[in-house]
Amino acid sequence: MIEITHQPIDSASLAEQVQSPDSGAVVLFLGISRRKTDGRETTQLVYDAYEEMAVKQLEQLEKEARDRWQLIDCLIVHRLGVVPLGKASVAVAVASAHRREAFEAGQWLIDSLKADVPIWKQEHWADGTTEWVHPGLSKID
Amino acid sequence: MKITVKLFAGVRELAEQSEIVAELAQGSTIGELRKCLIADFPQLGPHLTHAMFAIDSDYASDDSLVQEKSEIACIPPVSGG
Numbered sequence: 001m002i003e004i005t006h007q008p009i010d011s012a013s014l015a016e017q018v019q020s021p022d023s024g025a026v027v028l029f030l031g032i033s034r035r036k037t038d039g040r041e042t043t044q045l046v047y048d049a050y051e052e053m054a055v056k057q058l059e060q061l062e063k064e065a066r067d068r069w070q071l072i073d074c075l076i077v078h079r080l081g082v083v084p085l086g087k088a089s090v091a092v093a094v095a096s097a098h099r100r101e102a103f104e105a106g107q108w109l110i111d112s113l114k115a116d117v118p119i120w121k122q123e124h125w126a127d128g129t130t131e132w133v134h135p136g137l138s139k140i141d
Numbered sequence: 142m143k144i145t146v147k148l149f150a151g152v153r154e155l156a157e158q159s160e161i162v163a164e165l166a167q168g169s170t171i172g173e174l175r176k177c178l179i180a181d182f183p184q185l186g187p188h189l190t191h192a193m194f195a196i197d198s199d200y201a202s203d204d205s206l207v208q209e210k211s212e213i214a215c216i217p218p219v220s221g222g
Contacts, residue, residue, distance in 0.1 A: 031222045047221065048149055048150050049149075049221070050147065050149055050195070050198075050214055050216065052198050053195055053198035053199075053214065053216075054221075056198045056199070078221060078222075089221075089222070090221065090222050110222060113221060113222055114219070114220075114221060114222040115219070116200075116219065117219060117221050118149065118195070118214075118216050118219055118221075119219060119220070119221025119222075120149060120150035120151070120217070120219060120220050120221065121220045121221065122150070132150040132151030132154060132220075133220035134150065134151050134188070134191070134217045134218040134220065135218045135219075135220060136191055136218050137151070137187060137188060137191050137217065137218055138151065
């Protein structure tokens, strides 16, 4: 299941949602708004997306992960708008019978999301300036 | 034909608008659209050079044909997660 939300991510509920008697392994990845980037301090992150395309791309990633690994459940949630420091901007929850599939699929899903899905973050630096992050173009990756 | 291109993040901020319009000949490609936009909006040049484009919410290549009824978006390097 795919979700793009402007609300806080309830990670405990996501982990709970993918648990089932057939799933011996649940892997939950959370991407968290981090204070320091390359020694500079951030006060918050703001996320923007091309929402229709982001949903379509995330659905394709879920489908591909389910084709490649034997998954019992797979949830990807991305938050947009302001994400305060220490809060989750993204969650990937994967359940499988054994741990190897869940770890591999979880890692592949977050790596692919970061490479392909049209979502962008804006750093709000402690000095009051802001900067959209475009790897290869902006000063920071 | 008139092609409207959706903008996001740093490109939208630089352009100070969420959509820009290009005038292209029928049968033009994404590569031609990119060149036309770089000429019309030189301040977006580096971003447009590095951006991908999407047609109807799928990534397109520079050879893809642009049609007037398609939804075109400029996708600068992404940074979600």
